[in-house]
Amino acid sequence: MTLGFSFERLAEDGEARAGRIITPHGSVETPAFMPVATYGAVRGLGPEELAGVGAQILLANTYHLHERPGDDTVRALGGLHGFTGWRGPWLTDSGGYQVFSLGDRMKLDDDGVTFQSPLDGARRTLTPESAVAIQEALGADIAMALDECPPVEGDAARARAATERTLRWAARAARARRREDQWFFGIVQGGAFPALRRESALATVGIGFDGYAHGGLGLGEEPEQRADLLAEVNQVLPPEAPRYAMGIGRPKDLVAAVARGVDLFDCVLPTRHGRHGVLFSHEGLLHMRNARFQNDGAPPDARCDCPVCARHSRGYLRHLLQKGEMLGARLASLHNLRFYLRLLEQARLAIREKRFSEWAGDVG
Amino acid sequence: MTLGFSFERLAEDGEARAGRIITPHGSVETPAFMPVATYGAVRGLGPEELAGVGAQILLANTYHLHERPGDDTVRALGGLHGFTGWRGPWLTDSGGYQVFSLGDRMKLDDDGVTFQSPLDGARRTLTPESAVAIQEALGADIAMALDECPPVEGDAARARAATERTLRWAARAARARRREDQWFFGIVQGGAFPALRRESALATVGIGFDGYAHGGLGLGEEPEQRADLLAEVNQVLPPEAPRYAMGIGRPKDLVAAVARGVDLFDCVLPTRHGRHGVLFSHEGLLHMRNARFQNDGAPPDARCDCPVCARHSRGYLRHLLQKGEMLGARLASLHNLRFYLRLLEQARLAIREKRFSEWAGDVG
Numbered sequence: 257m258t259l260g261f262s263f264e265r266l267a268e269d270g271e272a273r274a275g276r277i278i279t280p281h282g283s284v285e286t287p288a289f290m291p292v293a294t295y296g297a298v299r300g301l302g303p304e305e306l307a308g309v310g311a312q313i314l315l316a317n318t319y320h321l322h323e324r325p326g327d328d329t330v331r332a333l334g335g336l337h338g339f340t341g342w343r344g345p346w347l348t349d350s351g352g353y354q355v356f357s358l359g360d361r362m363k364l365d366d367d368g369v370t371f372q373s374p375l376d377g378a379r380r381t382l383t384p385e386s387a388v389a390i391q392e393a394l395g396a397d398i399a400m401a402l403d404e405c406p407p408v409e410g411d412a413a414r415a416r417a418a419t420e421r422t423l424r425w426a427a428r429a430a431r432a433r434r435r436e437d438q439w440f441f442g443i444v445q446g447g448a449f450p451a452l453r454r455e456s457a458l459a460t461v462g463i464g465f466d467g468y469a470h471g472g473l474g475l476g477e478e479p480e481q482r483a484d485l486l487a488e489v490n491q492v493l494p495p496e497a498p499r500y501a502m503g504i505g506r507p508k509d510l511v512a513a514v515a516r517g518v519d520l521f522d523c524v525l526p527t528r529h530g531r532h533g534v535l536f537s538h539e540g541l542l543h544m545r546n547a548r549f550q551n552d553g554a555p556p557d558a559r560c561d562c563p564v565c566a567r568h569s570r571g572y573l574r575h576l577l578q579k580g581e582m583l584g585a586r587l588a589s590l591h592n593l594r595f596y597l598r599l600l601e602q603a604r605l606a607i608r609e610k611r612f613s614e615w616a617g618d619v620g
Numbered sequence: 621m622t623l624g625f626s627f628e629r630l631a632e633d634g635e636a637r638a639g640r641i642i643t644p645h646g647s648v649e650t651p652a653f654m655p656v657a658t659y660g661a662v663r664g665l666g667p668e669e670l671a672g673v674g675a676q677i678l679l680a681n682t683y684h685l686h687e688r689p690g691d692d693t694v695r696a697l698g699g700l701h702g703f704t705g706w707r708g709p710w711l712t713d714s715g716g717y718q719v720f721s722l723g724d725r726m727k728l729d730d731d732g733v734t735f736q737s738p739l740d741g742a743r744r745t746l747t748p749e750s751a752v753a754i755q756e757a758l759g760a761d762i763a764m765a766l767d768e769c770p771p772v773e774g775d776a777a778r779a780r781a782a783t784e785r786t787l788r789w790a791a792r793a794a795r796a797r798r799r800e801d802q803w804f805f806g807i808v809q810g811g812a813f814p815a816l817r818r819e820s821a822l823a824t825v826g827i828g829f830d831g832y833a834h835g836g837l838g839l840g841e842e843p844e845q846r847a848d849l850l851a852e853v854n855q856v857l858p859p860e861a862p863r864y865a866m867g868i869g870r871p872k873d874l875v876a877a878v879a880r881g882v883d884l885f886d887c888v889l890p891t892r893h894g895r896h897g898v899l900f901s902h903e904g905l906l907h908m909r910n911a912r913f914q915n916d917g918a919p920p921d922a923r924c925d926c927p928v929c930a931r932h933s934r935g936y937l938r939h940l941l942q943k944g945e946m947l948g949a950r951l952a953s954l955h956n957l958r959f960y961l962r963l964l965e966q967a968r969l970a971i972r973e974k975r976f977s978e979w980a981g982d983v984g
Contacts, residue, residue, distance in 0.1 A: 296939065300664065300946030303931070325914060325939040332915045333935045341931045550689060551696045567667070567705045571697045575660065575689040582664030582946055 258466060261397075261439050263498050267608040271490065271517040274607040277498055279397040280437060281337060282312070282344045286498065286519040287603055289510065289596045290315040290347060292527065296330070296340045298593070299527045300586040303342040309562055309590060310597035313345040313397075315522045318390055319354035319382075323375050327393035335395025346396035347522075349502075350387045350443075352403055364404065366421060384425040385432040392435045398467070401429040403443040405472040415447030419456045422471075426463050439466040441500060448477055450488040457489045467498040470518070474504040479512060486516040507536065507599055511619045514603050515612065526596050530589030533577040537595070542570075544588065549574040562594035622830060625761075625803050627862050631972040635854065635881040638971040641862055643761040644801060645701060646676070646708045650862065650883040651967055653874065653960045654679040654711060656891065660694070660704045662957070663891045664950040667706040673926055673954060674961035677709040677761075679886045682754055683718035683746075687739050691757035699759025710760035711886075713866075714751045714807075716767055728768065730785060748789040749796040756799045762831070765793040767807040769836040779811030783820045786835075790827050803830040805864060812841055814852040821853045831862040834882070838868040843876060850880040871900065871963055875983045878967050879976065890960050894953030897941040901959070906934075908952065913938040926958035 260280040267274040277284040291298045291306060293314045298306055306314070316336055321327065333339040336346045355362055355369050362371035368383030384402045391399035402425050406418035422445045433440055442465035446453030460468060470489060473482055486501065493499055500520035501513045510521050526536065533545040537557035542549075544556065555565035556573060564573075564587045576584030599619070606615035624644040631638040641648040655662045655670060657678045662670060670678070680700055685691065697703040700710045719726055719733050726735035732747030748766045755763035766789050770782035786809045797804055806829035810817030824832060834853060837846055850865065857863055864884035865877045874885050890900065897909040901921035906913075908920065919929035920937060928937075928951045940948030963983070970979035 295943045295945050296936070297945045297947040300950060302947065302951070324943060325935070329915050329935060329939070333917050333933055338917075339933070339936055339939075341936070551693050553697050553702075569697055569703070571689070571693060572660070572703055572705070575693070575703075579659045579684075579688060581659050581661045582950065583661040583666065586664055586946065586950070587666075 258436060258439055260437065261466065263467070263496065265495070267610075269607045269610050269612040270515065271487070272514050272603070272607045272612045273495075273517055273519065274604045275498070275519060277345075277519075279345045279439070281346070281397055284312045284345055285604055287510075287514045287600050288312055288520055289600045290520065290522040291593050292317070292522055292524045293340065293342070294524075295320050295324075296336065299531065299589050300582065301590055301593075303340070305590060306342065306593070307344070309594040310601060311344075311593065313347060314342055315347045315349065316394065316396065317351070317354060318348045318387070318394060319351035321394060322351060322390050323373060327390045331393045331395065337395065345398070347398040347520075348391045348394050348396040348400065350400040350402040351382055351390065352387065353405065355382050356405060366424065368402070384429040388429050388432040392433070392438065396438065398439045398441060400469065401426045401440065401442050401465070403445060403471050405445065406447045407475070409476065410447055412447075412449060412452070415445075415449055415452055419445040419447070419452055423456065423459050423463070426460055426465075430463050430465070441465050441467040441469050441498075443469045443471040443502070444489050445471050446485075447472065448481060448485065450485060453485055453489050454492055457492045461492065461494060465497070467500060467520075468493050469500040469502050471502055473501060474509070474523075479509065482509070483512050483516055486513055486518060490517040507596065508619055510596075510599065511603065511616045514607075515616055521600075523596075526592035527589045530592045531585045533574075533584070533588060535573075535588055536592050544570060544573050545577050546574070556591055557595075560591065560594065561598070562591050564588075564591040564594075622800060622803055624801065625830065627831070627860065629859070631974075633971045633974050633976040634879065635851070636878050636967070636971045636976045637859075637881055637883065638968045639862070639883060641709075643709045643803070645710070645761055648676045648709055649968055651874075651878045651964050652676055652884055653964045654884065654886040655957050656681070656886055656888045657704065657706070658888075659684050659688075660700065663895065663953050664946065665954055665957075667704070669954060670706065670957070671708070673958040674965060675708075675957065677711060678706055679711045679713065680758065680760065681718060682712045682715035682751070682758060685758060686715060686754050687737060691754045695757040695759065701759065709762070711762040711884075712755045712758050712760040712764065714764040714766040715746055715754065716751065717769065719746050720769060730788070732766070748793040752793050752796040752798075756797070756802065760802065762803040762805060764833065765790045765804065765806050765829070767809055767835050769809065770811045771839070773840065774811055776811075776813060776816070779809075779813055779816055783809040783811070783816055787820065787823050787827070790824055790829075794827050794829070805829050805831040805833050805862075807833045807835040807866070808853050808857075809835050810849075811836060812845060812849065814849060817849055817853050818856055821856045825856065825858060829861070831864060831884075832857050833864040833866050835866055837865060838873070838887075843873065846873070847876050847880055850877055850882060854881040871960065872983055874960075874963065875967065875980045878971075879980055885964075887960075890956035891953045894956045895949045897938075897948070897952060899937075899952055900956050908934060908937050909941050910938070920955055921959075924955065924958065925962070926955050928952075928955040928958075
């Protein structure tokens with residue numbers, strides 16, 4: 257057990273669970289959504305604003321920070337907490353996902369990944385051990401093991417090979433850890449094959465981690481299939497450890513995953529949609545650059561409690577987004593994050609009040 | 621006298637003066653700096669942040685808002701105050717400066733300016749009367765008369781022609797006014813010719829405005845020459861009316877103009893420099909993208925009281941600016957605005973304490 261960390265289950269309703277992760281940098285009520293701070297900042301938003309809309313924990317991308325400014329710099333400037341000014345909990349991914357998406361410019365073998373940096377063309381490698389070392393330098397509260405993510409549409413042999421490599425890497429990563437003030441999560445793979453995912457989960461639990469992630473989902477599989485895969489794996493994960501569904505997704509995808517017992521989420525959708533002027537609302541997605549909002553004096557979402565809806569109109573937001581004024585992307589992202597963070601607040605309350613299914617049925 | 625408006629002189633020290641403009645939307649301690657909200661937003665910054673660094677009044681560009689979203693839309697959404705959420709005082713320029721800078725695409729005659737919109741190629745006209753009507757629709761607390769700004773380096777005949785046209789336009793603009801809840805300022809021209817500027821000032825005062833602006837400065841003239849031109853005109857402007865030096869400039873230019881009795885300033889320099897990663901500091905300009913700041917954990921300016929310097933390091937700012945993360949431009953702009961706004965706070969205090977010259981001598 258890592259000093260200063262714990263996960264407490266506070267309530268359950270069916271498979272859904274409400275809990276609390278405690279870290280040395282603060283606590284996280286679960287199920288929780290983690291805004292993505294790709295380069296150590298959530299797209300134009302400062303720490304006080306993020307806290308103001310209910311963010312409890314942020315996710316940073318290890319690969320991007322490793323490239324620039326470099327993990328040595330982040331460590332020299334106080335780790336992620338000191339570097340960014342967000343002094344609450346942080347989670348870092350392993351960096352693998354970004355490296356694998358380099359396609360032709362990366363080569364994968366059992367040792368790790370070799371890739372050509374898009375930044376300066378230099379050859380670099382990422383191994384299970386270096387992914388640990390980089391994340392220990394970044395100093396997040398929760399770090400992730402390096403995994404190989406097979407395509408969901410791939411065949412069984414391909415999925416098995418990636419799953420088995422992920423397990424070998426997980427064991428190496430677990431041995432490579434040095435910091436005692438950081439939680440470390442393993443990642444379950446297995447493509448779209450329920451039995452393989454269950455096998456992966458059992459073996460990952462056998463290695464032993466502080467929490468477990470569902471990897472390789474949200475990449476094109478059907479919602480029903482995803483729900484089954486989540487449920488299959490959660491049956492064999494220890495209930496006392498947090499469960500994290502990486503990169504999922506739309507609001508209803510989050511709700512469906514909470515129903516299967518998932519505790520943690522991250523997704524770039526609210527900030528990416530925000531930058532493109534697409535707002536989440538109780539009426540569905542609003543394409544705020546649409547001409548019909550030109551003279552619309554109503555708030556973006558009349559039922560929203562965010563500072564943007566308290567102060568600004570659709571017409572003003574549309575104008576800022578049309579002109580490319582920085583404030584437009586910022587306000588839209590802040591509103592969307594509040595939408596996600598409030599959704600999880602509502603989910604937690606519904607679980608505690610034993611009315612989760614009823615509430616979930618109302619989410620579009 | 622316009623209802624709800626006044627200008628009170630509170631202290632004088634030499635030619636420098638400290639005062640207070642009262643408008644229906646709040647008061648402005650002078651000398652004051654007005655951050656520029658080109659499209660109705662100060663480059664990524666929200667109303668509460670601007671108030672937090674001491675902004676009292678904002679300037680919006682009539683031309684840009686006339687093009688998009690259009691003055692009808694701004695009026696429909698509550699005028700500048702309702703549209704933007706900045707409920708304190710606003711000043712709008714006449715739109716002329718932006719139109720004149722279109723060069724070949726604009727044609728000037730005594731009636732006004734005809735130009736081809738860079739936005740949609742349509743022919744539009746701006747006249748002294750339409751500049752009033754547009755600004756009345758935008759609803760700022762202070763509007764400006766349309767003027768013709770001759771080049772500072774131009775010859776006497778060119779300067780005289782522009783100055784005389786500005787006076788004819790000023791008289792027409794004064795007659796075109798309809799709103800009684802808006803102050804209206806005339807603009808003094810005259811190029812680099814002291815006698816012509818004095819003549820322009822006397823005639824502008826003859827028409828009668830609520831305040832007077834020095835136009836056509838900050839365009840390449842020497843600081844000493846500018847100081848003389850400001851002093852020459854301020855001698856004949858009524859002391860009971862506010863004086864505004866448009867578009868000036870660097871911190872030391874503002875201080876020199878305050879010394880000659882100017883009350884209001886605007887300039888894009890703090891926000892433009894911020895976007896480019898150039899920060900004002902007590903050590904002079906800091907080019908924050910410079911590699912020497914990579915591991916620098918110090919605040920941007922150790923003597924600064926802004927929220928950026930309270931929370932963030934040079935190393936983090938450098939990283940954000942290097943990556944093009946929106947937050948970098950935003951934080952740098954906020955810091956620079958605080959630098960300007962604090963400079964004017966210090967000037968006001970120095971005037972009240974009768975030590976303005978001593979203080980001004982210390983400003984680099």
